[in-house]
Amino acid sequence: MLSIQNLSLTYGSSQVLTDLSLELRPGEVLGLIGPNGAGKSSLIRALSGVLAPHSGHISFNRQDLLAMSEAQRARLVSVVPQSTQLPPAFTVYECVALGRTPHLNWLGTLSTADKSKIDWAMQVTESAALKNRRAGELSGGEQQSVLLARALAQDCPILLLDEPTAHLDLHHQVAILNVVRSLARERELAVLVALHDLNLASLFAERLALLVNGRLQAQGTPQEVLTQDALLRAYAVSTRILPNPETGQPWVVLQDK
Numbered sequence: 498m499l500s501i502q503n504l505s506l507t508y509g510s511s512q513v514l515t516d517l518s519l520e521l522r523p524g525e526v527l528g529l530i531g532p533n534g535a536g537k538s539s540l541i542r543a544l545s546g547v548l549a550p551h552s553g554h555i556s557f558n559r560q561d562l563l564a565m566s567e568a569q570r571a572r573l574v575s576v577v578p579q580s581t582q583l584p585p586a587f588t589v590y591e592c593v594a595l596g597r598t599p600h601l602n603w604l605g606t607l608s609t610a611d612k613s614k615i616d617w618a619m620q621v622t623e624s625a626a627l628k629n630r631r632a633g634e635l636s637g638g639e640q641q642s643v644l645l646a647r648a649l650a651q652d653c654p655i656l657l658l659d660e661p662t663a664h665l666d667l668h669h670q671v672a673i674l675n676v677v678r679s680l681a682r683e684r685e686l687a688v689l690v691a692l693h694d695l696n697l698a699s700l701f702a703e704r705l706a707l708l709v710n711g712r713l714q715a716q717g718t719p720q721e722v723l724t725q726d727a728l729l730r731a732y733a734v735s736t737r738i739l740p741n742p743e744t745g746q747p748w749v750v751l752q753d754k
């Protein structure tokens with residue numbers, strides 16, 4: 498279990514996250530939602546060790562994540578950062594192979610086990626056919642699949658995804674989130690995914706955390722978090738929440754002004 502306790506984060510003198518506590522269980526997809534600038538990416542950066550928090554604790558199965566070396570953390574946490582770029586001259590295979598870096602021996606050579614993890618990651622993300630293409634020539638959807646493949650090849654129990662569906666068409670949004678959800682279940686991964694689309698979040702995440710101005714405004718099931726009142730407070734937009742006719746999950750509908 499990933500446990501975040503009383504986390505506060507500052508950039509210089511400005512407070513970005515305030516006293517945030519959250520738990521993420523293996524096998525679960527936790528959707529991180531909230532307006533632009535709420536602190537979603539900052540939280541993901543803190544969890545991936547890029548930003549040191551001002552105060553608070555982050556642990557995984559009682560191991561202190563903040564006290565670990567970068568190499569130790571890279572075997573526990575893999576991340577697809579927001580609007581990240583692949584090295585354009587690398588082939589897709591080389592990009593995905595980068596995911597194995599934290600596990601390589603001192604010679605830095607890929608073992609048979611490493612290679613089979615790379616092949617598996619490309620296969621589940623449907624990027625195997627792109628294997629020999631240059632990353633710089635891929636479409637946005639293909640690049641997102643390869644970024645996910647690289648993170649999966651890293652083979653960590655915690656997966657952090659920062660808006661992995663931004664700029665993707667409906668097919669690719671659903672494809673990426675389906676892969677993530679089934680892997681969470683089959684491989685007991687703990688997945689934190691920042692999403693802007695509340696209806697996608699409602700469909701794909703078992704639990705949601707709503708971040709507003711660096712504070713956790715609500716957490717719980719989509720039914721508990723996606724309420725008219727909470728969305729009005731968070732986004733200053735009037736909505737109606739209906740049961741999705743297909744799934745019964747909350748379905749956010751904008752109200753006419």
Ligand SMILES: Nc1ncnc2c1ncn2[C@@H]1O[C@H](COP(=O)(O)OP(=O)(O)O)[C@@H](O)[C@H]1O
Binds near residue numbers: 513531532535
């Ligand atoms: N490197 C940085 N230096 C200073 N302020 C930053 C930096 N990155 C983000 N911020 C600020 O922190 C707040 C939270 O940003 P971010 O975590 O990117 O939000 P979100 O991902 O929810 O849109 C915003 O007010 C943003 O301007």
Ligand SMILES: [Mg+2]
Binds near residue numbers: 537538539659
């Ligand atoms: Mg962000």
